[in-house]
Amino acid sequence: MTLTVGINAKEWKENDRGFLVELTAGYANATSYTPSERYANISPGIGYQFNKRWAAGFRMTFETRRYDFKIYTPFVRFNYLSRPRWTLFAEAQGNIGSRDVDGAQCRYYEAGIGLGGTFSITPHLKLVGRYLFVGYSSRHERERAYAGDHDFLLDANVARLQIGLQYLF
Numbered sequence: 552m553t554l555t556v557g558i559n560a561k562e563w564k565e566n567d568r569g570f571l572v573e574l575t576a577g578y579a580n581a582t583s584y585t586p587s588e589r590y591a592n593i594s595p596g597i598g599y600q601f602n603k604r605w606a607a608g609f610r611m612t613f614e615t616r617r618y619d620f621k622i623y624t625p626f627v628r629f630n631y632l633s634r635p636r637w638t639l640f641a642e643a644q645g646n647i648g649s650r651d652v653d654g655a656q657c658r659y660y661e662a663g664i665g666l667g668g669t670f671s672i673t674p675h676l677k678l679v680g681r682y683l684f685v686g687y688s689s690r691h692e693r694e695r696a697y698a699g700d701h702d703f704l705l706d707a708n709v710a711r712l713q714i715g716l717q718y719l720f
Contacts, residue, residue, distance in 0.1 A: 566674055566719045567603040572596070573610065573679060575715030579708070581616065590616035592710065596624075600719055604630050618657075620648040626665075636671045642681070648690065659690035669717065677717045684711050 573596040581588045592615070598608020605628070612622035624646050632639040646661035663686015669677040684706040698705045 566600070568600050570720045571598045571600050571606065571608065571717055572720075573598070573608075573715060573717040575679060575681065575713040577710060577713040579614075579616075579710035588616045590614055590619075592713070594622075594624075594713060594715070598626075598628075603633060606630075618650055618652050620650045620659075622646050622648045637668060639666075639668045641666055659688065661688040661690065662686050663688070665711070675719050677719070678714070679717045680712075680714045682712045683707055 573594075575594045575596075577592050577594075579590055579592060581590070592612050594610050594612040596608055596610030598606055600606040607627045608625075610624040610626060612620075612624065614620050614622075624644050626642045626644040628640050628642045630638045630640045642665040644661075644663065644665055646659075648659045648661075650657050661684070663684055665681055665685075666683045667679065667681035669679045671677050685704075687702050688704055688706070689702055698707075
């Protein structure tokens, strides 16, 4: 007897609406500090998928470095290319980063577009990845892989890369 595991594209019907819960994580290396720091960033998020094209939600990022930023991110996601099991998306997002350093507050603000994609593992569970940021950033700590003058930039730093899972209820 042969056991085959697979899902035919015609049979694959993923949910296209409902509440979503996401958990992504990434790695970063802050070289603008002495000594430089390697740290992880973990981003739990919640939201609602309105249809197969649009979703909106809120994500919060926690960093594991000594003087960590907590980053608050409301987002609106547009799935611009969909196939039966994978999707590419653009995310309009606003980031507010805040941290306490020796009793003083340090903040930065960002507004722009992030890119990403998903791959469906089951009709409810997806592998999700995000990378790149294009837009306004008041953050003055620039880490290597970026292009732009003043506050408008394309940021391709490894800290922007996050991979994780998304569950749609």
